[in-house]
Amino acid sequence: MTTHAQLISATALHGLLGDPDLRIVDATVHLTFDENGAHAESGADTFAAGHIPGAIFVDQIAELSNPAGEAPFEAVDSSAFADVIGAHGIGDGSRVVVYDTANGIWATRLWWQFRLEGHDVEVLDGGLAAWQAAGFVTTTEPTLLEPAAFTASRRAGAIVSTEDVEAATSDPSVLLVNALDPDSFAQGHIPGSVNVPFGSLVKPDGTLKDLTELREIFGAAGALDADVTPIAYCGGGIAATAVTFALASLGRDDAAVYDGSMNAWTADPNRQLETP
Structure with a gap:
């Protein structure tokens, strides 16, 4: 059995629904390849078509990638990360669970960005597919959260x-x-x-x-x-x-x-x- 302090099963997450401190984040990005290279597309549309109840969507392309960086997808600085995450209603005391609808790497990318800024969050094991396989419902209802205070501090060596x-x-x-x-x-x-x-x-x-x-x-x-x-x-x-x-x-x-x-x-x- 896999035990990981930052990995959570669909069943365990389902049991947390309704917790006022819980913040579920859909981190999906769609990545495709052709003769011209890689193409990244926001997962906002698939989020709108169905997501875990109570989840919010964070656009890692538009909100958490530095357009002036050394390469595409470079992480934004601490201040920008804190502004984005706080604006989404995630605060220092929030329990955050991230997931995606693709192959898991965009969920771990957001996990890593939180970790980079000094916060340990959890990843939904198997993503949205595991949630649906467990028989749990999805919704198209938006989640409205008040902005929160989020503190970001770079973790050395990450x-x-x-x-x-x-x-x-x-x-x-x-x-x-x-x-x-x-x-x-x-x-x-x-x-x-x-x-x-x-x-x-x-x-x-x-x-x-x-x-x-x-x-x-x-x-x-x-x-x-x-x-x-x-x-x-x-x-x-x-x-x-x-x-x-x-x-x-x-x-x-x-x-x-x-x-x-x-x-x-x-x-x-x-x-x-x-x-x-």
Whole structure:
């Protein structure tokens, strides 16, 4: 059985409905790929078509990504994050549960952004699909919340820059973990990286794998070695958060995210890529 202090089942969440301190957040973003690359679209429409009762929607593209950042989806600064989250009615005393309707990585992305700003929140195991599979209803009714005071304070070590990663490529005390699929990894990755595809961390129904299985996966990659600090990355800093979330279930709260990921790394053609 998977035990994770920041993972909550659909049944447990259903039992919390009506709690005045509970804030349920739909974090869905729809990501598609074609010959022109990746395209991100807000999940606002799917939220409006049906969501968990009492949930609100936070648009991670429009509200929590820095348009002037090093790469797309770069996290906004602490002040901007606090303003957005507080405006949505989430305060310092709120119990926050995040979910998505896709493959879980957008829920872990928002989990990571909260964690980055000093707040631990929970992720709905299996997302909206698990909620519906349990027989629980959805609604189209909006949730109206008063703005709240939210305090954001950056957690040291949770995020790293391109300069940090450049240094890490020659530092044996750091393990770079690529969260993309094996084919993408084989096409080119940051030198010295190991591959732990985010899809390998969940069961077919989208729920997190058991701790024994996760321990085997990360142990084989060397990410549980006490002598190294993991840094997770992917294409744009989204799937990487699924790795840090799973590592947290194994007690590795020190894993960082390279927010710019391959988008930032490949922006400079002089930076090397490694292939098998």
